[in-house]
Amino acid sequence: MSKSRISKITYSQDLSAESAVWVQKLVTKLLINELDIDCSVKAKLLHSADQRFRYKGGK
Numbered sequence: 001m002s003k004s005r006i007s008k009i010t011y012s013q014d015l016s017a018e019s020a021v022w023v024q025k026l027v028t029k030l031l032i033n034e035l036d037i038d039c040s041v042k043a044k045l046l047h048s049a050d051q052r053f054r055y056k057g058g059k
Helices: 014-036 037-058
Strands: none
Touching: 014 037
């Protein structure tokens, strides 16, 4: 089992849309990394998630 890391996340009200996208991408990456699947599948999932964020503008 890997050692857990602690991160501090701050949310900027001046950049609320950008902050929301960043938090969503972070949570997506953390969840995908916890899956017990091949690295190539993880890469495809991360790429797909990134494309959705770009296409929808983070909404």
